[in-house]
Amino acid sequence: MSPKTDTRLTPRQRLSRGLTYTAIGPVDVTRGVVGLGAHSARAGAASLRRRYKEGRLARELAAAPETLAKELAAAQEVVTGLPQALQDARRSQGRSRRPWVLAAVAAAVLAGGAAAFAIIRRTSRPQEESPRPPSVEVQPKP
Numbered sequence: 001m002s003p004k005t006d007t008r009l010t011p012r013q014r015l016s017r018g019l020t021y022t023a024i025g026p027v028d029v030t031r032g033v034v035g036l037g038a039h040s041a042r043a044g045a046a047s048l049r050r051r052y053k054e055g056r057l058a059r060e061l062a063a064a065p066e067t068l069a070k071e072l073a074a075a076q077e078v079v080t081g082l083p084q085a086l087q088d089a090r091r092s093q094g095r096s097r098r099p100w101v102l103a104a105v106a107a108a109v110l111a112g113g114a115a116a117f118a119i120i121r122r123t124s125r126p127q128e129e130s131p132r133p134p135s136v137e138v139q140p141k142p
Helices: 011-020 025-054 056-093 098-124
Strands: none
Touching: 011 025, 025 056
């Protein structure tokens, strides 16, 4: 008889065993993944705790409000200067009525050309006589 020794598997060993065996595979894979996740979370928390105790993180957290205040002040300056900057930009664009006047003149020329074309075309065609008799009798002029 062989004595059974109760050895605990590490999450990595459990994961590799679960991937090897098919009968208990899904259970071991799940337990291995959860164990690895818990181990890495515990290690991350310990690292944060150590950094905080060392004071590095404490200094960064202490400097954060000052940095935020500087950033907010800079943003506020930009926002207060925005209306003036927009006015300056509009003035520098040199918007005038000239483009509108040119567009109106171009539209008038096109409209006049279309009217002239229609009149010339209408007058150059001979008048077609209708095969029907006129609905109103034409009286000769005295």
